[in-house]
Amino acid sequence: MRYLPLSESDRTQMLAAIGAKSIDDLFVDVPAAARLDGTIHGLPDHASELSVERQLGAMARMNVAAGDGPFFIGCGAYRHHIPASVDHLIQRGEFLTSYTPYQPEIAQGTLQVLFEFQTQVARLFGCDVANASMYDGSTACWEAIAMARRVTRRGKALLSSGLHPHYVSVARTMAKFTGDVLDVRAPSLSGETDAAELLDRIDGETSCVVVQYPDILGRIGDMSALAERAHEKGALLIAVVTEPVALGLLKSPGEMGADIVVGEGQSLGVGLQFGGPYCGLFACQEKFVRQMPGRLAGMTQDAEGKRGFVLTLSTREQHIRREKATSNICTSSVLCALAFTMHLTLLGEAGLRKLAEASHDRACYAAEKLTWLPGGARRLNRTFFNEFTIVLGQEARPVVRELAQRGILAGVSLGRLYPDAPELANGLVLAFTETATREDIDALDAALREVLA
Known part of the structure; x- marks a missing residue:
């Protein structure tokens, strides 16, 4: 859909039709604390459509997405290869x-x-x-x-x-x-x-x-x-x-x-x-x-x-x-x-079993690699399929951010899922699917050794 901005005359006619004196009148019931004070940071003012697209595209490329590097995020949404x-x-x-x-x-x-x-x-x-x-x-x-x-x-x-x-x-x-x-x-x-x-x-x-x-x-x-x-x-x-x-x-x-x-x-x-x-x-x-x-x-x-x-x-x-x-x-x-x-249907029953086995195999490999966890840190789970929780000796959210800076999306911190439960803040949930290679898991292991040292 093309973006066709209204002229000032168009806006004036529309406001008159609904009995509002200005656009600000439309938002009079919104608390001041919830309103934006000034312009949106980082976006050009009155730029062309092409310029805005380029600016937003550059901002989007700052994201680290699934497929950009080692990826171990799960907790209800999982990355699998889709034919x-x-x-x-x-x-x-x-x-x-x-x-x-x-x-x-x-x-x-x-x-x-x-x-x-x-x-x-x-x-x-x-x-x-x-x-x-x-x-x-x-x-x-x-x-x-x-x-x-x-x-x-x-x-x-x-x-x-x-x-x-x-x-x-x-x-x-x-x-x-x-x-x-x-x-x-x-x-x-x-x-x-x-x-x-x-x-x-x-x-x-x-x-x-x-x-x-x-x-x-x-x-x-x-x-x-x-x-x-x-x-x-x-x-x-x-x-x-x-x-x-x-x-x-x-x-x-x-x-x-x-x-x-x-x-x-x-x-x-x-x-x-x-x-x-x-x-x-x-x-x-x-x-x-x-x-x-x-x-x-x-x-x-x-x-x-x-x-x-x-x-x-x-x-x-x-x-x-x-x-x-x-x-x-x-x-x-x-x-x-x-x-x-x-x-x-493309997988079939045998294919689904192989996919599940591959995911579980990656998780088992990771569990074996992470037995060294320092300072009282440990793997929580006695049983798991492709996802398990490790309990660190420190808050997990800064660790996740540090690894993201290194291009590794290292799971979901329980502090993010349960912000009102500080006793869970050290928990980190890691997920492994067939898309996680042994090299990816080795990279996670090496990065954690550095960050947790």
Whole structure:
């Protein structure tokens, strides 16, 4: 879209039409402390479009991005190699320009891929049925909590301390409007998950227990006992998976008794783009399907007996009466879901296992390299897939900044994720995928030796 600035005469006419004397009148309710005092630093005034593009391009090149050097950032968004064929396929006209497939006669390609997407997610998560994607993992997590309230008719959710804090934040925001009570605590720097503590907190008022697998610190726990206790008390077990590649090696949540499994699909098919887009995954056991948010693509036959695909179940408020709706989320990230399915289809089951093995192998190599950590520093995890936490003898955020100056993106500090929990400030979460070479890990090891000396 071209930028066509308004003339002073245009602005005067527009202000007159709305009864404002000046542009400043439009912002009179914005507190002075929130307003910009002066010009934007570093940007030229009244420059040409070409000049501004050059200036912004130079600023953008100051960023250290995935692919510019050794990269070990995870915590819910992961860098995997995406075959060029994925991008080629989703840019085909029938996919790229297709919006929500309400008219099956012109959206058979999209509907069929969504049907296959559902099948893949259900198998990956060990559930009976999956929906046709959601906005992202965090909102899918909240939708699962809301679904548990509808199923159990209770309003108290137990959230594991190992659940991603951004997911917790989204749930807290939404719970303000629904009245749900969220029982959540900050994680401790322990090598074990908080499963034992959660077992003791489940009671007759609990609607659901929400557990991340692997959790925010990379720890892996067996959810079977939690599922059994939750079911004894009439509650549901919700599992959150932020790294679906892990399920190429790990036992699925559904096999351990999870009633609802949600997650983030970005790892497969969707690259890191400075914050998005993402793709929400949502699956459950069949007996709860009527309470599942979003929509389902189903297979049927037309009047001539030919196979066709349609929207079978749509429980969003834009489809049905508001009081009957299970969700008001109206974005299902269809294009990202298509990319997820195309990537997973190209991998196949054997390919997914190899991808998972490669990621785990890199993490094991790094764990062995970092056994030297000085001054009481240590690796926290007893178990991990491709991500683990190290506890330094000093605050982790300055260490991350120092390594970034050296061209190494060395993970996510817990001080950034939990700014109000100083006891976690020394924690650093490192993620390893098949894109991290042994040379990259050696570079991380060498840089840490210098910085921590």
